[in-house]
Amino acid sequence: xPKILLVDDSKTTRAIIAKALRAYECEILEAPxxxxxLTLAESALPDFILLDVTMPVMDGIETLRRLKATDAVKExxxxxxxxxxxxxxxxxxxxxxxxxxxxKAYKADTVVxxxxxxxxxxxxx
Amino acid sequence: xxAILSAMPQVAGTSVxxxxxxxxxxxxxxxxxxxxxxxxxxxxxTSTSAFIGPERLVGTVGFAGHLxxxxxxxxxxxxxxxxxxxxxxxxxxxxxxxxxxxxxxxxLTNIIAGDLKTRFSRPGNPCSLSIPSITRGTRVExxxxxxxxxxxxxxxxxxxxxxxxxxxxxxxx
Numbered sequence: 001x002p003k004i005l006l007v008d009d010s011k012t013t014r015a016i017i018a019k020a021l022r023a024y025e026c027e028i029l030e031a032p033x034x035x036x037x038l039t040l041a042e043s044a045l046p047d048f049i050l051l052d053v054t055m056p057v058m059d060g061i062e063t064l065r066r067l068k069a070t071d072a073v074k075e076x077x078x079x080x081x082x083x084x085x086x087x088x089x090x091x092x093x094x095x096x097x098x099x100x101x102x103x104k105a106y107k108a109d110t111v112v113x114x115x116x117x118x119x120x121x122x123x124x125x
Numbered sequence: 126x127x128a129i130l131s132a133m134p135q136v137a138g139t140s141v142x143x144x145x146x147x148x149x150x151x152x153x154x155x156x157x158x159x160x161x162x163x164x165x166x167x168x169x170x171t172s173t174s175a176f177i178g179p180e181r182l183v184g185t186v187g188f189a190g191h192l193x194x195x196x197x198x199x200x201x202x203x204x205x206x207x208x209x210x211x212x213x214x215x216x217x218x219x220x221x222x223x224x225x226x227x228x229x230x231x232x233l234t235n236i237i238a239g240d241l242k243t244r245f246s247r248p249g250n251p252c253s254l255s256i257p258s259i260t261r262g263t264r265v266e267x268x269x270x271x272x273x274x275x276x277x278x279x280x281x282x283x284x285x286x287x288x289x290x291x292x293x294x295x296x297x298x
């Protein structure tokens with residue numbers, strides 16, 4: 001069963017996206033900041049990471065930079081979630097190796113659809 | 126016609142009223158799954174107390190850079206609790222923690238501010254958003270001393286009022 005790591009300091013955002021993902025056969029892991037996400041990614045080796053940009057402790061940009069510099073996790077596809085759709089930020093996210101990004105506000109179902117374009121997910125029977 | 130259009134408040138060539146209406150209704154549709162309707166513009170100098178009860182919870186996000194200002198969403202505490210429950214998939218009575226309400230209202234305010242920033246942005250003029258903050262109190266009135274223009278709109282979701290205040294100015298630089 002694919003594992004998806006959901007990283008966002010907002011419990012609300014994690015709850016909204018996790019609810020949509022629960023319709024599919026997948027294990028959902030959650031982290032409230034980048035530092036916890038790095039630890040969890042290295043121990044659980046998720047198949048996909050949804051990563052918020054603006055977070056305390058360690059933001060999403062720095063987390064993405066460290067993920068891509070760590071052999072054990074650098075191949076895990078990352079989709080960034082951002083409230084800031086400036087061309088500069090999008091360019092940086094892409095340059096650092098994110099596979100995709102979504103700008104808030106978004107429907108949780110749309111996030112899941114975008115995840116499915118990279119990670120095949122099966123509906124729960 | 127030209128005179129009418131020029132009289133409509135705009136930021137970066139975008140109608141403030143249209144931008145706020147779209148940002149608020151889109152956010153409530155996508156994040157809360159709750160229909161919300163724009164009712165009226167509140168004229169400058171009008172107190173918000175006539176539109177919403179004295180007990181308030183206000184979500185705030187600031188703009189800095191090319192756009193400078195503040196977005197404030199005023200909720201009654203029960204409406205904030207209901208929104209939190211809808212966003213977290215809980216019953217309103219089960220929402221007890223201020224932390225959960227702060228998180229939900231902060232995220233909703235952040236999303237609307239991010240949408241407005243995108244709608245008002247001009248290429249090459251960067252703008253940043255502050256982290257969201259929450260204010261609780263009675264008869265809360267926000268005032269700007271920085272020369273930003275105030276735009277205030279009244280929305281209704283069912284029987285619940287929402288006041289949206291935007292203080293905004295474009296940097297001359």
